Amino acid sequence: MSINRRNFIMATGIAAAASSAPGMLRAQTGSARVVVVGGGFGGATAAKYLKHWGGNKVEVTLIDPKTRHTSCVMSNLVLNNELALNDLRFGYGDLTSKYGVQIIKDTVSRIDPGGRVLTLKNQAPVNYDMLVLAAGISFKKPKGWNARKNPHAWIAGNQTNLLKKQLQAMPAGGTFVMTIPRSPYRCPPGPYERACLVADMVKSNGGGRVVILDANDDIQAEKETFSRAYSQLYGNIVEYYPGAETGFVDSNAGVVETSLGDFAGDVINIIPTQRAGGLVRKAGLTDGGLWAPVDVTTYESSLAGYEDIHIIGDAQGSGQPKSAHMANAQAKICADAILRKVASQPTDHPERLQNITTNSACYSPITRNTASWLTAVFQYDIDSNAMALAHIAEAGEWTRDNYSEMFDWANNLFGDTWG
Numbered sequence: 001m002s003i004n005r006r007n008f009i010m011a012t013g014i015a016a017a018a019s020s021a022p023g024m025l026r027a028q029t030g031s032a033r034v035v036v037v038g039g040g041f042g043g044a045t046a047a048k049y050l051k052h053w054g055g056n057k058v059e060v061t062l063i064d065p066k067t068r069h070t071s072c073v074m075s076n077l078v079l080n081n082e083l084a085l086n087d088l089r090f091g092y093g094d095l096t097s098k099y100g101v102q103i104i105k106d107t108v109s110r111i112d113p114g115g116r117v118l119t120l121k122n123q124a125p126v127n128y129d130m131l132v133l134a135a136g137i138s139f140k141k142p143k144g145w146n147a148r149k150n151p152h153a154w155i156a157g158n159q160t161n162l163l164k165k166q167l168q169a170m171p172a173g174g175t176f177v178m179t180i181p182r183s184p185y186r187c188p189p190g191p192y193e194r195a196c197l198v199a200d201m202v203k204s205n206g207g208g209r210v211v212i213l214d215a216n217d218d219i220q221a222e223k224e225t226f227s228r229a230y231s232q233l234y235g236n237i238v239e240y241y242p243g244a245e246t247g248f249v250d251s252n253a254g255v256v257e258t259s260l261g262d263f264a265g266d267v268i269n270i271i272p273t274q275r276a277g278g279l280v281r282k283a284g285l286t287d288g289g290l291w292a293p294v295d296v297t298t299y300e301s302s303l304a305g306y307e308d309i310h311i312i313g314d315a316q317g318s319g320q321p322k323s324a325h326m327a328n329a330q331a332k333i334c335a336d337a338i339l340r341k342v343a344s345q346p347t348d349h350p351e352r353l354q355n356i357t358t359n360s361a362c363y364s365p366i367t368r369n370t371a372s373w374l375t376a377v378f379q380y381d382i383d384s385n386a387m388a389l390a391h392i393a394e395a396g397e398w399t400r401d402n403y404s405e406m407f408d409w410a411n412n413l414f415g416d417t418w419g
């Protein structure tokens with residue numbers, strides 16, 4: 001479970017990683033079969049806390065096609081060889097042995113909300129009383145794009161290793177081109193952080209160019225910090241182009257066509273427009289949009305006809321940042337709400353509503369041994385029936401201490417999710 005390189009120390013406890021649940025369940029009556037789809041940050045946390053808090057009142061099954069989840073968090077450090085992908089892989093053994101979560105290794109291909117049944121790719125259908133969907137994101141692919149030539153590396157795994165290999169093979173003086181989609185996308189500071197790390201590699205390799213083609217009008221997170229890093233640390237390397245909407249990608253020629261013109265690169269990293277995964281969209285849970293609307297006090301779908309279907313993590317569309325830390329926090333609100341329903345308790349008790357908070361945290365490596373950070377706290381606002389930003393803070397500088405704390409923070413989050 002723990003990452004064994006550099007100063008990774010397996011930290012116990014959840015203080016840095018988790019927002020608190022709105023209240024502990026005291027289940028009196030009822031039982032339910034809860035099925036969780038997706039064993040990433042949202043799904044694994046939900047499955048764990050449903051059993052941890054609900055005990056025998058719930059039967060919890062987690063379905064994921066893989067035996068281990070590969071974390072996107074910290075995966076930019078695979079690119080510069082500070083970590084290996086294996087350091088970021090987490091299995092589901094503890095969820096079963098410590099909490100009694102049942103695991104099915106398969107892909108859910110269809111949801112029947114009326115019949116409350118899931119069709120699996122390889123195995124028999126699975127019935128549920130309550131469903132938690134935490135199946136992450138999918139991409140809107142630009143025309144011409146071939147991800148095997150121009151990796152996204154925005155879902156960690158083979159794509160991350162492919163981008164790493166391409167960066168290692170990039171000639172001195174070469175050009176790295178990265179596209180950033182319009183917000184909202186997974187991990188707001190992530191692309192800017194990646195640009196810093198690649199610029200750091202390019203700098204150590206005798207120079208070159210890092211071209212950032214941002215579809216947004218400005219840097220989306222930690223603007224001051226990244227702007228300063230680009231000018232002070234990587235002045236001759238990073239070129240930042242706001243308002244550069246990606247059009248056709250000529251993967252054979254290595255050229256990205258944008259609203260600002262064409263850009264050629266030796267290594268091209270396409271981070272495409274994002275939306276909820278296909279399972280959630282095909283079930284009609286996004287109502288034709290990119291993300292699934294939810295009631296933020298329970299994470300149940302806010303659309304009619306989808307009772308007892310909850311969507312957490314990146315796929316939901318509540319306006320909160322799409323981060324692993326946030327998915328972990330939402331999972332606890334969702335687990336608490338489901339357990340209250342099982343116990344025939346209301347989920348809209350004023351005391352519970354007042355205590356619904358979530359938070360997000362992202363550490364961003366700026367060089368191979370320094371980092372900055374950003375955190376945001378959201379509080380439920382009864383008038384707007386939405387999560388409102390209550391507090392935001394950022395490091396404002398990149399330091400070695402932040403870099404070291406980043407590993408403690410990540411290990412807390414990993415431990416609270418899969419441990």
Ligand SMILES: Cc1cc2nc3c(=O)[nH]c(=O)nc-3n(C[C@H](O)[C@H](O)[C@H](O)COP(=O)(O)OP(=O)(O)OC[C@H]3O[C@@H](n4cnc5c(N)ncnc54)[C@H](O)[C@@H]3O)c2cc1C
Nearest residue numbers: 038040041042072108135136187313314322323324325362
């Ligand atoms: C480079 C990078 C850096 C990041 N850094 C940070 C950071 O510092 N801090 C932070 O908080 N966040 C960070 N993030 C964001 C974070 O990784 C995501 O927000 C988080 O993974 C979302 O969790 P999720 O549970 O919604 O989806 P995921 O973690 O993507 O999990 C989805 C799971 O669903 C499974 N699945 C998909 N479809 C199906 C199906 N049909 N049937 C069954 N299972 C299915 C997948 O196999 C997967 O295991 C970063 C992201 C990137 C790309």
